[in-house]
Amino acid sequence: MSKIKIITDSTSDLPKGIAKAYDIEVLPLTIFFDKDEYKDWLDIAPKVFFERMRNSEKLPTTSQVNPNSFKEKYENFLKDYDEIISIHLSSDASGTYNSAMIAREMVSEDRITVIDTRNYTYGFGQMVLEAAKMAEEGKSKEEIISRINYLIDNVKTLFVVDTLEYLRRGGRLSATKATIGTLLNLKPILTVDNGKIVAIDKARGMKKALKRIVEIMQEQGVDIKNQKVKIGHADNQENLREFEDVIEEAYGKHEVEEFEIGCVIGVYCGPGTVVIHYL
Numbered sequence: 001m002s003k004i005k006i007i008t009d010s011t012s013d014l015p016k017g018i019a020k021a022y023d024i025e026v027l028p029l030t031i032f033f034d035k036d037e038y039k040d041w042l043d044i045a046p047k048v049f050f051e052r053m054r055n056s057e058k059l060p061t062t063s064q065v066n067p068n069s070f071k072e073k074y075e076n077f078l079k080d081y082d083e084i085i086s087i088h089l090s091s092d093a094s095g096t097y098n099s100a101m102i103a104r105e106m107v108s109e110d111r112i113t114v115i116d117t118r119n120y121t122y123g124f125g126q127m128v129l130e131a132a133k134m135a136e137e138g139k140s141k142e143e144i145i146s147r148i149n150y151l152i153d154n155v156k157t158l159f160v161v162d163t164l165e166y167l168r169r170g171g172r173l174s175a176t177k178a179t180i181g182t183l184l185n186l187k188p189i190l191t192v193d194n195g196k197i198v199a200i201d202k203a204r205g206m207k208k209a210l211k212r213i214v215e216i217m218q219e220q221g222v223d224i225k226n227q228k229v230k231i232g233h234a235d236n237q238e239n240l241r242e243f244e245d246v247i248e249e250a251y252g253k254h255e256v257e258e259f260e261i262g263c264v265i266g267v268y269c270g271p272g273t274v275v276i277h278y279l
Contacts, residue, residue, distance in 0.1 A: 004135040004144065005081040007073060009065055009096050010040035011089045012125035013232065013262045022132035025077070027069055029096065029264045033060040040264045049263040050235035050271035062264050064095040070103030074112055083141050084112045087128045087148065090195035091116045093268075113141065115148055118195035122230050122259045123157045123277040154279050157192040158216060160209040162236065162272025189213060206274075210243045213276060214250045224251050227279050234261040234273040243274055 008014075010028040019026050028039040033052065038044040040062075053060065070086070077084055086104070091097040097116045104112040117124035127148050134144045187209035189201040201216065203209040217224075229247070233240040244256060261273060 001138050002082040002141060003080070004083045004085060004141060005077045006128060006132040006135055007077070007084055007086040008125070008128040009088050010042075010262060011094070011096075011121060011264050012087075012128050013121040013259055013265065014125045014129065015122075015257075015259050018129060022129065022136060024128060024132050025073060027065045027073065029065055029094070030063040031060055031263050031267065032063065034058060038263070041262055044263060046260050046263055046266060047235050050266060053266070053271055060267050062094075062267055065099050067099045067102040067106070070100050071106050074103055074107040078108060078111060082111065085131055085135075085141065085144060085148075086112060086114045087117060087124065087131060088115065089120055089124060090118050090192070092118075092195040093120065093197075113145060115145070115152075116195070117148070117152055119152070119155060119157060119192055119277075120197075121261055121265045121275065121277075122232055123155055123192065123275075125259070126155065126230060126277065127151045151279075155277055156220075156222075156279070157275065157277050158189065158213045159191075159269065159273055159275035160187050160189050160203075160206065160213065161269050162187070162206060162234075162239075162274075163270055189216070206239050206272075207242060207246075210239065210246050210274065213243075214246050217276075217278065218250065222278055224254055224278060228255050228257050230257045230259060230277040232259040232261050232275045232277075234266045234269060234271050236272045236274055239272070239274050243276070247276075 007025045010026055028042050031038045031040060086100050088097045100114045104114050117127055131144050131148055186202050187206055188199045189209055189212055190197055190199050201212060203212045231243055
């Protein structure tokens with residue numbers, strides 16, 4: 001039986017304590033805020049970060065995990081593990097996956113598998129967790145990779161941003177559209193389509209947007225009876241509670257798993273975002 005190490009990056013937004021409990025190594029991306037530099041999830045808590053975002057004129061920037069950081073980790077873990085499975089956010093959003101691939105070529109192409117999940121935050125964080133559980137149970141590399149590939153094809157993501165301001169400041173929306181949208185209190189509803197973030201609808205106000213997300217799920221024929229959906233927020237507990245009520249109204253009483261959106265993902269979606277991941 002092979003001993004397998006699971007590695008990921010900090011944008012997986014694993015709930016507190018999960019990485020340690022399941023022997024997952026998490027490499028942090030870096031955030032630059034004015035003259036300050038932070039390691040994602042290590043040097044600054046999301047709540048503090050989002051509060052600073054709200055009060056800052058300048059948008060923070062981020063930096064991928066570099067190949068040397070991966071190389072060092074890969075070399076160290078291959079001393080004690082037979083295989084490494086390295087699982088990361090969409091390569092459309094960050095060069096982190098490419099850094100991992102470069103490090104793999106430098107260390108061992110045979111013993112390291114690097115996966116581009118084509119998803120974000122806990123949408124792929126749940127894949128990391130499932131891989132770690134399977135590794136703990138003694139499943140083979142092939143079994144774990146097969147399960148991850150299934151999840152890549154079947155984990156869906158829908159989210160709503162609370163304000164258009166961060167899309168504008170990040171260059172993803174024109175100033176004119178942002179101004180009009182803000183005046184009309186429009187909340188864009190977005191999804192992840194093969195690794196890319198795509199706007200698919202909009203609603204006036206957060207409550208209507210949350211209801212629209214559930215309507216979209218129902219239109220897709222989603223049945224959540226046999227799954228635990230994942231819902232997350234960027235410092236927006238109030239709307240997360242509202243979202244839970246909307247889900248319960250549509251589907252009945254149902255267990256959900258909550259998580260926080262981390263700082264790196266938060267740079268692009270902004271504080272107030274609410275997200276759901278489901279099969």
